[in-house]
Amino acid sequence: MFTKVDRGFSFSKLAFYIFLTLVGLLFVYPFLFMLGASLKDSPEIFHDILNLFGKRLVWENYATVLGTVNMGRYMLNTAVVTILVTLGQIATSILGGYAFSRIRFPGRDLIFRIYLGTIMIPFTVIMVPMYKLMLLFGWVDKLQALVVPWLFTAAGTFLMRQFFMNFPKELEEAAFLDGANRFTILTQIFIPLSGPAIATQFTISFLYGWNSFIWPLVAIQSKNNYVVTQGLADIQGGYHATPPIVLAGTTLVIIPTVLVFLFAQKYFVEGVTTTGMKN
Amino acid sequence: MSKSRTREAIEGYLFLLPNLIGFLIFFAIPLAISFYYSFTDYNLFNDPKWVGLSNYGKALGFAFTPGSYQAGIDAGKSWFEAAGNIFQPNDPTFWTALQNTIVYALGVLAFSITPAFLLAWMLNSKLRGMTVFRALIYIPVVASIVGSALVWFWIYNSTSGVINTVVTGTVNGLNTLIFNSVGHPLVDPQINWLTSPDLALLSLIIMTSWATIGYDMVVFLAALQGIPNHLYEAATIDGAGRGTILTRIVVPLMTPTIFFLLITNTITSLQIFSEPYIMTSGGPANSTLTIVYYLYQKGFQRFQMGYGASLAWIVFGLIFIVTLVQFRFSNRWVYEE
Numbered sequence: 026m027f028t029k030v031d032r033g034f035s036f037s038k039l040a041f042y043i044f045l046t047l048v049g050l051l052f053v054y055p056f057l058f059m060l061g062a063s064l065k066d067s068p069e070i071f072h073d074i075l076n077l078f079g080k081r082l083v084w085e086n087y088a089t090v091l092g093t094v095n096m097g098r099y100m101l102n103t104a105v106v107t108i109l110v111t112l113g114q115i116a117t118s119i120l121g122g123y124a125f126s127r128i129r130f131p132g133r134d135l136i137f138r139i140y141l142g143t144i145m146i147p148f149t150v151i152m153v154p155m156y157k158l159m160l161l162f163g164w165v166d167k168l169q170a171l172v173v174p175w176l177f178t179a180a181g182t183f184l185m186r187q188f189f190m191n192f193p194k195e196l197e198e199a200a201f202l203d204g205a206n207r208f209t210i211l212t213q214i215f216i217p218l219s220g221p222a223i224a225t226q227f228t229i230s231f232l233y234g235w236n237s238f239i240w241p242l243v244a245i246q247s248k249n250n251y252v253v254t255q256g257l258a259d260i261q262g263g264y265h266a267t268p269p270i271v272l273a274g275t276t277l278v279i280i281p282t283v284l285v286f287l288f289a290q291k292y293f294v295e296g297v298t299t300t301g302m303k304n
Numbered sequence: 305m306s307k308s309r310t311r312e313a314i315e316g317y318l319f320l321l322p323n324l325i326g327f328l329i330f331f332a333i334p335l336a337i338s339f340y341y342s343f344t345d346y347n348l349f350n351d352p353k354w355v356g357l358s359n360y361g362k363a364l365g366f367a368f369t370p371g372s373y374q375a376g377i378d379a380g381k382s383w384f385e386a387a388g389n390i391f392q393p394n395d396p397t398f399w400t401a402l403q404n405t406i407v408y409a410l411g412v413l414a415f416s417i418t419p420a421f422l423l424a425w426m427l428n429s430k431l432r433g434m435t436v437f438r439a440l441i442y443i444p445v446v447a448s449i450v451g452s453a454l455v456w457f458w459i460y461n462s463t464s465g466v467i468n469t470v471v472t473g474t475v476n477g478l479n480t481l482i483f484n485s486v487g488h489p490l491v492d493p494q495i496n497w498l499t500s501p502d503l504a505l506l507s508l509i510i511m512t513s514w515a516t517i518g519y520d521m522v523v524f525l526a527a528l529q530g531i532p533n534h535l536y537e538a539a540t541i542d543g544a545g546r547g548t549i550l551t552r553i554v555v556p557l558m559t560p561t562i563f564f565l566l567i568t569n570t571i572t573s574l575q576i577f578s579e580p581y582i583m584t585s586g587g588p589a590n591s592t593l594t595i596v597y598y599l600y601q602k603g604f605q606r607f608q609m610g611y612g613a614s615l616a617w618i619v620f621g622l623i624f625i626v627t628l629v630q631f632r633f634s635n636r637w638v639y640e641e
Binding site for chain 2 (some may be wrong): 026038041051055116124130145149154156176177179182240243254271275278290294298
């Protein structure tokens with residue numbers, strides 16, 4: 026809208042900022058409400074719903090949701106799953122992306138094209154046989170079910186391949202002459218130069234791992250192995266949980282992704298634009 | 305093949321192996337099995353029984369019952385309602401879910417793409433603080449949708465939620481100021497955002513759009529930043545105002561982006577599950593039952609796995625058709641350099 030750099034004051038600029046602040050509030054208000062209500066007394070949330078914070082900050086709600094409601098356990102499960110999925114996806118994507126971009130082998134382009142073609146197929150299509158597979162492996166109701174099938178990602182492999190394609194040939198030729206093998210070249214030369222691509226893949230894998238819902242809902246039954254999204258759905262339905270308790274749990278689930286986003290914004294944006302626009 | 309070539313090929317497959325194993329075991333094979341299941345009667349405990357196309361027939365088929373026309377007329381219905389009875393869907397719930405899902409997808413498109421574009425256009429300004437606003441608007445995209453749905457559940461609450469409390473306050477205020485003295489006080493509407501069958505789907509659409517706008521906006525912003533400055537300058541020299549630049553230069557250059565967002569937003573919306581699961585349980589009266597939610601109910605709550613698999617393939621077919629149609633018509637309006 027304002028296409029020229031202009032540091033002066035004008036009323037149109039003031040109106041512009043006021044408008045944007047209101048819009049920004051629209052997007053953030055639900056989270057402020059969540060935070061405030063999570064610190065209220067149970068009846069207070071309804072008596073005074075428009076006051077963001079109650080008369081007293083009831084930090085005990087967090088103790089309750091972490092302890093009695095077991096959210097601490099769910100967070101631990103989710104953290105383990107998220108870390109393993111993220112590390113695994115990054116590792117397999119780097120290896121696969123390197124093979125697709127730097128090594129010649131028969132069938133390479135065909136396999137790559139099949140990978141690309143499957144990116145569009147939603148997970149729900151394979152959910153039923155995936156459950157059967159978990160039964161066969163004995164992984165139903167185990168965290169393995171949330172980790173192992175997710176250690177590979179066609180989209181991530183594509184992302185790494187595109188990134189490696191930009192590296193000049195000379196980069197590895199000198200190393201080859203010195204007698205380095207491909208694995209050394211990948212770990213010593215390619216990976217150190219791939220920070221931005223790895224960070225981008227990290228944001229995608231991390232968001233998936235932390236926020237996934239429908240598959241854990243299907244694959245996990247016992248409360249000890251719940252992930253956070255399941256835990257939230259459960260306390261929402263549970264008779265004993267009052268709104269402040271539910272919202273304290275919600276705050277605990279939402280804060281980690283928002284914090285990581287605020288610190289690594291650049292890579293989140295990169296993730297949206299690179300995975301999206303180029304295919 | 306030379307020795308070094310063979311070695312290279314072996315190494316290539318070794319590097320690809322972790323990936324390929326994952327792809328085969330956890331994607332390609334389940335995909336094939338899913339297709340097979342969709343032609344079977346399968347409850348997970350007995351062996352799948354081949355039933356041909358009957359799952360698809362159950363979902364998509366209609367029973368032809370001409371006799372019900374007369375029965376409808378006799379029961380005092382209008383000819384139009386009675387004619388509707390001639391074709392009875394085999395599974396009316398499937399059609400309800402399909403209709404809800406399509407309305408859901410169209411609603412999210414309508415409520416997210418245009419606002420997202422306008423916001424991106426504003427935030428593309430060369431002023432301070434734009435990145436802060438961009439971050440605020442993007443937060444709902446990274447927040448767990450299950451968590452956001454729980455928050456909105458209390459915002460929408462009909463007796464004491466945030467929105468209705470504001471509405472009540474406004475109505476009371478206006479009554480004290482104006483309408484009481486006129487003698488026709490306004491009635492507090494007490495809107496049933498999530499508990500009225502007419503409104504619940506719209507309420508979910510609003511919430512999902514709120515969580516989608518940030519994503520669309522960031523994609524638009526990336527595209528807007530690709531427009532070279534000299535285009536704006538040339539247009540300004542030619543005397544074009546902000547409005548003309550927007551409609552004649554920016555929007556035509558944005559059509560590939562709009563096209564991309566139409567496809568990605570549609571694909572995502574056709575798979576919506578968490579919002580109705582958390583906020584309405586698909587109700588009231590199935591008014592927010594989406595097709596993936598229906599699949600979940602059939603496959604994993606009633607263990608009709610074969611039928612569930614056929615529903616999954618119908619979702620995929622729908623995505624495929626929508627994408628194809630959008631591609632087919634894209635050359636009519638998408639600008640390419």
